[in-house]
Amino acid sequence: MSGVLVMMEQRNGAWNRMSFEALAAGQQLAEHLGTECSAVVVGRNSGSLSQELASKKLKKVYAIDHELLASYTADGYLAALEQFVKQEAPDYVLFPHTYRVRDFAPALATRFSQVLISDVITIRYGSGSTGSPMFVRQLLQGKLNADYRHTSQGPCFVSVQAGTFRSDAVQEGTASVETFTPQLLPDQIRSKPGEPFRESSQSVDLSSAPLIVSVGRGIGEQDSLSLVEELAQALGAELAASRPICDNGWLPMERQVGSSGQTVSPKLYVAVGISGAIQHLVGMKGSKAVLAINKDENAPIFEIADYGVVGDLFEIVPELTKAVLAAKG
Template identity: 40%
Template structure:
């Protein structure tokens, strides 16, 4: 009983990036436990999803064809069945709206401990989970008792797996208990414009912009780069940009190829939402701003001088 089961996530016909990160996290834990990595693909176009998730390190992919979108009862029943079949030590799920819906019910029904929002995991005669608390101001470690356990992981903390694998793919059927509730469709909530979590390049504006009208200065840089405009919380709280553009713990977690932070000091809540970016560029007048601690490149200067110069260079 040393295998690991990870649960993929999809929405509107597309696998979410965290599914590939789950494979990385699951493989690392399976290696420490000395077991196999099994992957569950539940609902939707399971055959296509399984093909995309057949990556190095995955031993077996189990597909459960039942409905198109997420359904609490289907997911819980499917995972319970797979845990019974594989006798897995650990089940790892995304720390998403969907994952946090079924994970507690699954842990309760299986009688196993659950640790949510993990940012690192390690096993050495017992499981140790790293997670943030108090608005990411404190990093804590949790020692988990018991021979079996459940985890949800924060997206953006593990590198997504790449390459082509040779996993065994097995289709299973389940009996979903009647509960009086059943998902029959999916309705997208109006987000206002775009999904910043999908952007390759983000130009993010913070309190240093001073006035709403000055956002146009940063928008010009975003346009010159073919980038997407995002913001820190003060900009959204002021009503200068919609909530859909907010990066941070109370906004969205983003992992673009390039993240340009303009007039952003680097509060821990904001950093928690963008620290997984491949390359971070910071522009700030304060040389001691915390954002420079994580930036790959830093420019100490007035954004109203620096940004127009950058626009001229890229146009």
């Protein structure tokens, strides 16, 4: 096969939204390498999902189907994907960086004497003899970026961070579907599937909000939240927060954005007093435009912001609220 292979994650016949972000990354990687991208779905009776992928720009869609894959287990996915990757021999295998992938993908990479380059935030491309892709991931809560290049002969395994690539960038096309049946035995599955993880119900759905004003620890104290609330009201935006605000009980947990909160993709995301720790960026990097207000000019949030204001939020936010209200007349 060679080329790029993207593993699409599904649960009970429904896609994990991050799968299409990984697919966009895979298509772009294949385009830069001058090769083709394929996709694979693991499960039981996933024909309808495979047919949905057949409308994307892919060389081929593979459905790994077996009765022992009806419910997710790390053992089952590991054994099935190991057999499949050995048969097809892709150059690159991309995954969405989900809890499930973190469960089995490191072991899968080890089976090929490789490592999983996890939680990648961007892919850079060189030219000439050093033209192989450079995978970038963050360290020390986003304070440092580290570059990784695959240099060995085996397949390169990569997981892509949520929000890094846009799912709406997936290219349409036509692809054929092929079924792969792995050789699995019941005694290979050492664990029994438990109750699936379920997120708590939320009365606030930030994922559908077109405008969001989000506040971080830079606000200093709970009494100062009214400044940001007034800006949100003036804009007609939902109010959100980083984890420290919700951990302190200043806002309910359902308004938290980040890896342990909600993932959002508004037309405009206003980050007020948010430094930009990796856990928060995971939840909001899909925003169409980001306006960051922070007194620290070196804050990581500015690296992804479309517009940045360096200064005291207690001076800037009230003036911004006045300007919005004045514009509305």
